[in-house]
Amino acid sequence: MPSVASKLYSDDVSLLVLLLDTNPLFWSTTSITFSQFLSHVLAFLNAVLGLNQLNQVVVIATGHSSCDYIYDSSSTSNESSGTGLPVLFGSLLEKLGDFVTKYEQLSKEEEFENGIASSLLSGSLSMALCYIQRVFRSGHLHPQPRILCLQGSPDGPEQYVAVMNSIFSAQRLMVPIDSCYIGIQNSAFLQQASYITGGVHHTPKQLDGLFQYLTTIYATDLHSRGFVQLHKPVGVDFRASCFCHKKAIDMGYICSVCLSIFCKHHKKCSTCGSIFGQSKLDVSDKKSKAPDT
Amino acid sequence: MSNQKKRLNGGEREDEDEDDAEGIGEWERAYVDDRSWEALQEDESGLLRPIDNSAIYHAQYRRRLRMLSAAAAGTRIQKGLIRYLYIVIDFSRAAAEMDFRPSRMAVMAKHVEAFIREFFDQNPLSQIGLVSIKNGVAHTLTDLGGSPETHIKALMGKLEALGDSSLQNALELVHEHLNQVPSYGHREVLILYSALCTCDPGDIMETIQKCKKSKLRCSVIGLSAEMFICKHLCQETGGLYSVAVDEVHLKDLLLEHAPPPPAIAEFAIANLIKMGFPQRAAEGSMAICSCHKEVKIGAGYMCPRCKARVCDLPTECTICGLTLVSSPHLARSYHHLFPIAPFDEVPALSSLNDNRRKLGKNCFGCQQSLIGTGNKPGPCVTCRKCKHYFCLDCDIYIHESLHNCPGCESIHRPKSVSLMEE
Numbered sequence: 205m206p207s208v209a210s211k212l213y214s215d216d217v218s219l220l221v222l223l224l225d226t227n228p229l230f231w232s233t234t235s236i237t238f239s240q241f242l243s244h245v246l247a248f249l250n251a252v253l254g255l256n257q258l259n260q261v262v263v264i265a266t267g268h269s270s271c272d273y274i275y276d277s278s279s280t281s282n283e284s285s286g287t288g289l290p291v292l293f294g295s296l297l298e299k300l301g302d303f304v305t306k307y308e309q310l311s312k313e314e315e316f317e318n319g320i321a322s323s324l325l326s327g328s329l330s331m332a333l334c335y336i337q338r339v340f341r342s343g344h345l346h347p348q349p350r351i352l353c354l355q356g357s358p359d360g361p362e363q364y365v366a367v368m369n370s371i372f373s374a375q376r377l378m379v380p381i382d383s384c385y386i387g388i389q390n391s392a393f394l395q396q397a398s399y400i401t402g403g404v405h406h407t408p409k410q411l412d413g414l415f416q417y418l419t420t421i422y423a424t425d426l427h428s429r430g431f432v433q434l435h436k437p438v439g440v441d442f443r444a445s446c447f448c449h450k451k452a453i454d455m456g457y458i459c460s461v462c463l464s465i466f467c468k469h470h471k472k473c474s475t476c477g478s479i480f481g482q483s484k485l486d487v488s489d490k491k492s493k494a495p496d497t
Numbered sequence: 498m499s500n501q502k503k504r505l506n507g508g509e510r511e512d513e514d515e516d517d518a519e520g521i522g523e524w525e526r527a528y529v530d531d532r533s534w535e536a537l538q539e540d541e542s543g544l545l546r547p548i549d550n551s552a553i554y555h556a557q558y559r560r561r562l563r564m565l566s567a568a569a570a571g572t573r574i575q576k577g578l579i580r581y582l583y584i585v586i587d588f589s590r591a592a593a594e595m596d597f598r599p600s601r602m603a604v605m606a607k608h609v610e611a612f613i614r615e616f617f618d619q620n621p622l623s624q625i626g627l628v629s630i631k632n633g634v635a636h637t638l639t640d641l642g643g644s645p646e647t648h649i650k651a652l653m654g655k656l657e658a659l660g661d662s663s664l665q666n667a668l669e670l671v672h673e674h675l676n677q678v679p680s681y682g683h684r685e686v687l688i689l690y691s692a693l694c695t696c697d698p699g700d701i702m703e704t705i706q707k708c709k710k711s712k713l714r715c716s717v718i719g720l721s722a723e724m725f726i727c728k729h730l731c732q733e734t735g736g737l738y739s740v741a742v743d744e745v746h747l748k749d750l751l752l753e754h755a756p757p758p759p760a761i762a763e764f765a766i767a768n769l770i771k772m773g774f775p776q777r778a779a780e781g782s783m784a785i786c787s788c789h790k791e792v793k794i795g796a797g798y799m800c801p802r803c804k805a806r807v808c809d810l811p812t813e814c815t816i817c818g819l820t821l822v823s824s825p826h827l828a829r830s831y832h833h834l835f836p837i838a839p840f841d842e843v844p845a846l847s848s849l850n851d852n853r854r855k856l857g858k859n860c861f862g863c864q865q866s867l868i869g870t871g872n873k874p875g876p877c878v879t880c881r882k883c884k885h886y887f888c889l890d891c892d893i894y895i896h897e898s899l900h901n902c903p904g905c906e907s908i909h910r911p912k913s914v915s916l917m918e919e
Contacts, residue, residue, distance in 0.1 A: 338865055444774050
């Protein structure tokens with residue numbers, strides 16, 4: 205009944221979209237196994253659902269070769285056929301198993317690939333934002349959405365533009381992106397995402413206590429974050445790196461046509477091919493004069 | 498609502514603010530002609546069914562997208578990313594007319610404020626200046642600058658409409674200012690014109706030729722009726738001329754100028770611009786900031802060349818003149834350089850081929866069901882590259898705000914060419 209639901213909608217109803225890293229190239233190198241990690245995550249999801257009757261949880265898997273929706277707590281297909289009681293996370297585990305066996309089988313060549321073993325963060329971020337946009341369209345009574353990235357794989361530089369587009373779109377929709385990084389190197393993408401959108405970023409040191417980190421830092425809904433002291437962002441490095449040497453620079457030169465960054469003065473832009481300091485009219489004049497001689 | 502329907506049927510019509518011969522006003526005409534209550538329907542239980550605007554809205558959106566992509570013609574065209582834009586607002590006595598509620602002046606000011614915020618959101622490296630026309634003379638409200646708050650405060654400061662309007666004086670003033678701008682920047686003027694005439698001290702055709710020679714791109718948004726001189730100005734300089742029929746249309750026309758226009762290659766010389774990427778100052782450090790001339794503790798940035806402290810980015814260092822930006826500001830403009838292709842429409846009643854049956858049950862982005870009423874496939878769109886299906890709302894969201902196709906981003910590309918590496 206719509207009137208009862210509107211009375212139950214208090215300020216702290218939240219929709220949590222969890223982006224779970226299932227990249228096998230990362231999970232083969234960690235101290236904690238994927239099944240131990242999953243037990244922490246499932247206990248955390250139960251805790252979030254228990255905080256408020258109307259809380260919703262959606263899980264999207266970020267894989268190495270694909271991304272997909274794994275679980276949606278508001279869909280009706282979670283009930284078991286026999287007794288009519290919801291089978292908690294049975295469908296989640298089943299769907300996750302299907303996803304991993306279908307997409308995450310690596311060919312022999314990929315295992316020896318020397319490149320960075322990154323997962324498709326931009327894909328799952330885009331899917332999460334499309335889902336959140338659908339929630340916003342569903343009427344004025346909706347839970348407050350936020351995104352939590354549980355990531356361990358390093359950043360893939362080819363995804364930079366797509367990840368930044370998603371971050372700016374999330375900033376516009378006022379959806380915070382929290383991030384919990386469990387890998388070895390630091391993730392610049394996730395730090396920037398949490399800083400720009402107003403979310404919380406943390407790198408837990410002891411993965412045995414992951415459940416404790418998750419419930420104390422990431423379970424707070426958006427309304428209560430005004431009263432709770434969470435981690436403040438510490439010195440996010442926003443310096444750019446130059447395109448020629450890939451090192452971080454303090455001062456550089458920007459091409460006015462394509463915004464590529466260089467550390468030294470060049471005659472020609474390597475990205476868009478524009479010649480600097482020469483107007484296009486001069487170039488075409490020279491070309492038309494040459495055949496006359 | 499009724500105005501929107503009229504626009505779909507008949508194109509632009511002139512705004513009439515006088516009563517016509519029968520003595521009924523504009524607001525009464527909406528009831529007599531349109532009979533919008535007849536579009537309401539009841540469902541089975543007798544409750545009112547909401548009017549389904551989504552199909553009309555989506556058709557309008559597709560038409561606009563088709564016009565834009567036809568202009569781009571499939572090739573990646575250059576866009577002017579570093580823009581120096583002057584907004585000229587006509588505050589002559591015609592701006593006090595009440596055909597836009599509460600008055601043309603108030604509506605213009607409100608929409609220009611929204612435009613300024615949107616402009617700096619999409620073009621963080623560009624600068625805006627404001628000019629007003631009052632009593633036949635053009636005044637500079639603000640000089641070219643990159644801070645939205647300064648411009649909005651100056652605009653809202655004095656809102657009064659007096660005297661005549663002079664297009665030539667405004668163009669002369671803007672021409673003088675924009676001549677001092679560096680050569681790699683794109684020079685643009687956006688004129689919001691409410692008067693129906695212009696009182697000029699000299700030959701306006703000469704001024705227009707002068708602007709054309711200085712490569713100024715002038716666009717005009719008229720609030721009353723179409724004028725020859727505005728049309729001529731826009732045609733000569735390569736700008737856009739449009740006339741607003743109501744408040745909503747005015748806002749749409751204004752926001753069309755926010756994304757960077759296609760650049761005419763000869764207009765701006767490609768150049769390398771020296772910029773600094775400052776680091777955040779340490780927590781608890783004390784310094785006198787160069788913008789407010791006060792002592793500030795903690796949050797702020799340090800110019801890498803002269804070590805002066807600035808409060809906000811992007812800005813120009815007041816001491817040494819270096820442009821200071823951070824990498825997200827540059828990243829905001831990347832989607833203009835790498836736009837995504839529009840999705841293809843799937844005819845609603847197409848037979849369920851194998852691909853559609855496999856992938857087309859739910860929208861790939863938001864998991865909304867794509868099966869319409871009566872178990873028939875509803876309207877949807879598909880991406881050419883990844884062949885996934887999306888619902889109409891996700892189509893609009895992806896192309897207007899997100900600029901990423903979720904399907905294409907969810908495919909692993911081994912050893913892909915890294916376009917931007919940071």
